[in-house]
Amino acid sequence: KMDLKHQxxxxxxxxxxPVLGFGTYAPQEVPKSEAEEATKLAIDAGFRHxxxxxxxxxxxxxxxxxxxxxxxxxxxxEDIFYTSKLWVTFLxxxxxxxxxxxxxxxxxxxxxxxxxxxNPMALKPGEELLPKDExxxxxxxxxxxxxxxxxxxxxxxxxLAKSIGVSNFNRRxxxxxxxxxxxxxxPVCNQVECHPYLNQSKLLNFCKSKDIVLVAYxxxxxxxxxxxxxxxxxxLLDDPVLGALAKxxxxxxxxxxxxxxxxxxxxxxxxxxxxxxxxxNMQVFEFQLTSEDMKVLDNLNRxxxxxxxxxxxxxxxxxxxxxx
Ligand SMILES: NC(=O)c1ccc[n+]([C@@H]2O[C@H](COP(=O)([O-])OP(=O)(O)OC[C@H]3O[C@@H](n4cnc5c(N)ncnc54)[C@H](OP(=O)(O)O)[C@@H]3O)[C@@H](O)[C@H]2O)c1
Numbered sequence: 001k002m003d004l005k006h007q008x009x010x011x012x013x014x015x016x017x018p019v020l021g022f023g024t025y026a027p028q029e030v031p032k033s034e035a036e037e038a039t040k041l042a043i044d045a046g047f048r049h050x051x052x053x054x055x056x057x058x059x060x061x062x063x064x065x066x067x068x069x070x071x072x073x074x075x076x077x078e079d080i081f082y083t084s085k086l087w088v089t090f091l092x093x094x095x096x097x098x099x100x101x102x103x104x105x106x107x108x109x110x111x112x113x114x115x116x117x118x119n120p121m122a123l124k125p126g127e128e129l130l131p132k133d134e135x136x137x138x139x140x141x142x143x144x145x146x147x148x149x150x151x152x153x154x155x156x157x158x159x160l161a162k163s164i165g166v167s168n169f170n171r172r173x174x175x176x177x178x179x180x181x182x183x184x185x186x187p188v189c190n191q192v193e194c195h196p197y198l199n200q201s202k203l204l205n206f207c208k209s210k211d212i213v214l215v216a217y218x219x220x221x222x223x224x225x226x227x228x229x230x231x232x233x234x235x236l237l238d239d240p241v242l243g244a245l246a247k248x249x250x251x252x253x254x255x256x257x258x259x260x261x262x263x264x265x266x267x268x269x270x271x272x273x274x275x276x277x278x279x280x281n282m283q284v285f286e287f288q289l290t291s292e293d294m295k296v297l298d299n300l301n302r303x304x305x306x307x308x309x310x311x312x313x314x315x316x317x318x319x320x321x322x323x324x
Contacts, residue, residue: 007285009267011188012211013156015113015163018081019262020284021049023217023271025056027225030273032058038273039065043075045279051191051217051269053085053118054103055129063107082109083191085118085167086152089125091143096151100160115152115161116191119168120145121315140315145173146180153184165189167215168309170319171206178210191215193222193307194266195236195257196300202324208265215267220254222306223271229306241300249287258284260297 008016022042024035035058039050043065052062066082069075084107090099100115122141124131131139152164165187166174177187190207194200194216207214221236222229236242242253249256254270258281261268270281289297305320312318 009213009265011163011213012186013163013188015188016081017114017163017189017213017267018047018049019267020047020258020281021051021081021083021215021267021269022047022278023269024050024052024058024062025223025271026058026273027223027227032061034273036061036065038278040069041275041278043069043080046282047278048075048079049081049083049267051083051215053083054087054090054099055085055118059084059103059106060108063109067108077109081113082107083114083116084112085116086148087129088119088121088123089129089131089141091117091122091141091145091148092125093143093147093151095125096148097155097158097160100155104160111159112161114163114165114188115155116165116167116187116189117145117148117152117169119309120166120173120317120319121309121312122317138311138315142316145176145317149177149180149187150184156185163188165191165212167191167217168319170322171203171324172322173317173319174206174210174212186210187212189213189215189267191217191269193218193305194261194268195219195221196239196242196260196297197221197234197236197302197304198306199264199298199301200324201298201301204264204266206324213267214265215269216261217269218306219261219268220257220270224306228309230308233306234304239300241296245289245293245296248293249289251283251287252280254281255283255287256289256297259287259289260294263289263294 122143124139
């Protein structure tokens with residue numbers, strides 16, 4: 001059971017990623033200090049993969065939590081798999097390394113295990129994370145994502161990121177990177193929204209065919225942050241089918257939703273700032289769904305997306321218009 005807790009899959013660059021990751025994003029109204037406490041609880045509970053981003057404005061707290069668990073002898077740096085993300089105001093190639101260095105400085109770490117392009121939709125560079133014009137509309141930037149990718153490759157070569165990947169890319173955008181002349185490193189992953197209502201089966205098959213790991217975010221039905229999610233959207237964990245499977249396995253709907261991803265070869269993130277639920281989510285390694293259960297869960301798909309980035313729908317790189 002002990003080694004099951006730290007199950008990993010091999011990435012296409014030879015590094016290993018733990019299949020269960022701890023999500024650290026919380027809405028603005030949640031005090032940032034909670035990110036530190038929750039990350040410590042997560043490491044104590046057995047999480048070894050931690051997902052954050054420059055955008056989340058908590059990397060100082062998450063870094064503090066990691067460093068304090070290292071100082072206490074609970075883990076070594078090499079036991080932790082830490083992901084950061086290049087925010088979209090840093091997509092111009094000359095801003096990539098400075099963007100990563102900003103994160104490392106907040107983290108007080110020498111390297112990240114994984115650095116991913118947060119989103120393909122570039123915004124105007126500058127101090128503002130979400131730069132807006134006088135009408136409140138987001139200001140787009142035009143960037144060649146292949147040039148951005150080459151700058152990420154240089155960060156890997158410099159040892160600042162062990163692995164590099166992407167997030168919120170569609171199939172066409174992934175293919176653009178994969179087909180880039182002179183590609184040095186393939187993306188190791190594409191981190192996308194994925195749960196029983198949006199199971200991403202086509203994108204998953206495409207990623208598997210290219211040895212790219214699909215990392216699932218909002219696997220529990222999302223943070224439902226007013227800033228990003230329509231408040232009238234259905235509540236995933238209230239789904240009666242998830243409820244029935246939870247009852248059958250004497251687990252919870254959240255555990256069914258997480259286990260579903262592991263059994264289809266998806267690396268899954270789970271965010272919680274609550275001690276009881278952080279510990280509960282580690283139980284994903286303690287039971288198995290049958291192939292019948294998996295079919296029932298597959299049938300819940302309705303291509304329903306919680307995080308639509310609808311204020312960016314006119315962006316030339318808006319990723320979610322294509323079929324996948
Ligand atoms: N790349 C991207 O663009 C992107 C976008 C969104 C998210 N992400 C990443 O993915 C992570 C996870 O996604 P998410 O933040 O949307 O949240 P999520 O993992 O779908 O979780 C949603 C909510 O479920 C609750 N929860 C957790 N465990 C539970 C359990 N066992 N039973 C019942 N409820 C439970 C949590 O609330 P409590 O805290 O109250 O437990 C949490 O707010 C984020 O934290 C972030 O790291 C990335």
